[in-house]
Amino acid sequence: MxxxxxxxxxxxxxxxxxxxxxxxxxxxxxxxxxxxKTPKSLLESFTGGKQVNEGKITLEMPEIAENGNTVPLSFKVESPMTKDDYVKRVIIISEGNPRPDVATFNFSPLSGEAAASSRMRLAKTQNIIAVAELSDGTFHMTKTEVKVTIGGCGG
Amino acid sequence: MANTKPRIKAPKSAKQGEIITIKTLISHVMETGLRKDKKTGELIPRQIINKFTAKFDGAEVFSVNLDAAISANPYFQFTMKAEKSGEFEFIWQDDNGETYSKKSPLTVS
Incomplete structure (x- = not known):
């Protein structure tokens, strides 16, 4: 496959x-x-070289993924999500895939919550980075490791 | 892709101020552009959904710029604060220039 x-x-x-x-x-x-493009250059182009703080964002992924083709991913950013204080964007970066880009999620105050889920591909065991850009111009990140057991299917 | 079929799970009604959850799925191969054709040895060109947008009464609520690392049949779950009745429009843009869309009404009481 x-x-x-x-x-x-x-x-x-x-x-x-x-x-x-x-x-x-x-x-x-x-x-x-x-x-x-590397994970680092992608992060820099997202933040514009600004300082990135830890926290405020949580990323949930399985510790071990048996099938790297579809690995569930969900994240949440602490934010009141009002017109004056909301999460603008969240980028997901892969450290071990052939290309570091995974996706960028764009939110609006209409979103109510800065949370989303999707499914991604993982080529191997690696760290996944999630960085949120808030409306006040600050950046917050988190990192999680996912172990990938390559299954016997195709290849 | 003739067999591309968008599916949506969104509530039809909500209370004012309630945060509702919307789930969307579209059948799509999400060809990465990194795989080779086993017979010819040539790279299979990339063909993915590169953008997903959720609008409510014309205003963008949520959108995603996708890359090839998003799994086949891209799935998204996200939220919206229900403030007034209206209509959702979900749009998927394919690398081949096609767009797929689906609408869903919402009544807020």
């Missing part, structure tokens, strides 16, 4: 490297920036 074997991951890596090389030669700045 959608699982990656070690061999495929390596193959992807090689292909990605080849792509980067080609792109670098053809000097397309957009594609180059895209290829260089």
């Amino acid at each position: 959608n699982k990656f074997t070690r061999r495929e991951v390596l193959a992807i890596g090689t292909t990605a490297f080849a792509t980067v090389a080609t792109v670098a030669l053809s000097s397309s700045p957009f594609a180059l920036a895209e290829a260089k």
Whole structure:
């Protein structure tokens, strides 16, 4: 199915490297920036280099995921969610997937609560980072580790 | 994708000020663009839902920018504060330019 074997991951890596090389030669700045994205650079582009505090946000994921194809994820940010004080965005970043982007959730005062759930793919055991941007311009983060047991399906 | 079918679980009625929970699911492969075709060895092009938006009477309540790490058949659960009667509109945007949408009414008492 959608699982990656070690061999495929390596193959992807090689292909990605080849792509980067080609792109670098053809000097397309957009594609180059895209290829260089790391969890750190993604976090920095989200926060604009501002300080990120711990807390206020909780991220719930299973400790062990048997199937990395669909891992439940839910988060909640402490906030009154009024017009003057609400959560603007929450970004989910993966430290171990081929690409660090998972999703960005955009809230509004209409949301009532800054909480959401979804399901994500995990290529391997790794940390998942959730960062919330509040309407007052502050950032709050949390991190959780999920162990992935790669199942015997496909690959 | 002809077989893309959005499904929604949202209350039809709510009390004023109540925080209601909405669940949405759409059938979609969410092709990552990182997998190879086993026969040809070529990369299968990325095709995912890249944006989900929930609107209430035209105003955006909640939206998500999705990347390939969101599982196939993207599922979202989120909340809204019920303040007045109106209509939900849920919109999914596909990489191939198509959009899928579904509406649901809400009566607030």
